[in-house]
Amino acid sequence: MLLSLRNVSKSYTTAEGRLEILKSIDFDLDAGESVALTGESGSGKSTLLHLAGGLDHPDTGQILSVGRDIAALEDQGRAEYRRTAVGLVFQQFNLIPSLDIGANISFHARLAGRHDPGWERELVQRLGIEPLLARYPDQLSGGQQQRVAIGRTLAARPPLVLADEPTGNLDEVTGDAVLDIMLSLTRSAGAALLMVTHSSRLAQRLDRRVHLHGGKIA
Numbered sequence: 001m002l003l004s005l006r007n008v009s010k011s012y013t014t015a016e017g018r019l020e021i022l023k024s025i026d027f028d029l030d031a032g033e034s035v036a037l038t039g040e041s042g043s044g045k046s047t048l049l050h051l052a053g054g055l056d057h058p059d060t061g062q063i064l065s066v067g068r069d070i071a072a073l074e075d076q077g078r079a080e081y082r083r084t085a086v087g088l089v090f091q092q093f094n095l096i097p098s099l100d101i102g103a104n105i106s107f108h109a110r111l112a113g114r115h116d117p118g119w120e121r122e123l124v125q126r127l128g129i130e131p132l133l134a135r136y137p138d139q140l141s142g143g144q145q146q147r148v149a150i151g152r153t154l155a156a157r158p159p160l161v162l163a164d165e166p167t168g169n170l171d172e173v174t175g176d177a178v179l180d181i182m183l184s185l186t187r188s189a190g191a192a193l194l195m196v197t198h199s200s201r202l203a204q205r206l207d208r209r210v211h212l213h214g215g216k217i218a
Contacts (some may be wrong), residue, residue: 001064002160002192003029003052008061008071010047021047023215025061031159034183034193036203039212045196046164048212052194053086053162054078066159084112087153087191089163089182093145095137101148102133109155116157123151127181143174147181154185161186163195167202179205 010022022044029035037045050056051063054070057078063070066085073081082088087108095104105124109115124130127147137145146166153161166182167175179202186193195206203209211218 001028002031002033002066003027003194004062004064005048005052006062006064008048008051008058008063010044010051010056010058021215022051022058025215025217027210027217029160029192029194031192032187032190033208034186034195034206036206036209037194037196037212038198038200038203038209039218043212044215045212049162049164049194049196052160053088054081055088083108084156085159087156087158087161089146089149089153089161089166091165091168093137093142093149095145095148095152097137099136100133101129101135101137101140104137104148105133105151105155108152109157112156112158114156116155119157120151120155123154123185126185127151143170143178146170146174146178150178150182150185154189154191157189157191159191161191161193163193165196165198168198175202 005025005027008022008025011018011020037048039045051058058071061071070078070081096107105120106115129144129147129151132140132144167178170178197203
């Protein structure tokens with residue numbers, strides 16, 4: 001089991017009082033598996049993803065990943081987990097504007113101590129972005145930037161890839177192409193993929209679908 005959530009709950013304080021987002025969630029993800037996380041807006045999909053990625057911590061429960069309880073880590077430990085064990089892909093591409101595309105792709109891998117020029121060349125070729133390496137993010141289309149963001153994530157060979165609506169800002173044709181690439185490359189890397197999506201059509205293309213409703217797995 002690559003990722004395991006046990007009795008995980010999360011709430012936030014609002015002007016109207018305490019708002020429960022996740023309620024005693026149990027969830028498992030195997031190595032090499034791709035899972036679509038679906039549900040209506042406000043059901044807790046992004047919150048679950050952020051918890052699994054060490055971007056936030058739960059009120060209660062355990063989040064077990066790559067041999068450690070992420071929920072029990074302090075800020076420094078969670079930062080190290082994000083750097084070495086998890087790859088994050090969001091709708092916002094979060095590319096570094098001052099770095100060219102080649103440097104953007106290798107950035108995370110260098111931080112993780114896993115810079116592999118051969119693997120990066122393969123990623124660049126399969127993503128179809130080889131002619132773009134000397135350009136900067138603001139010179140690329142949205143679809144091109146998303147391909148770069150995927151390349152940057154996978155360059156570090158993370159065992160766990162978390163994607164939050166990675167095709168949400170793209171047209172259907174480009175979105176399908178980006179998902180094809182993400183599924184192919186995560187499988188090639190032996191990584192597990194947990195992807196938030198509102199699209200039933202895209203969800204059907206992953207190995208399994210998990211639906212959140214009212215903060216619980218339906």
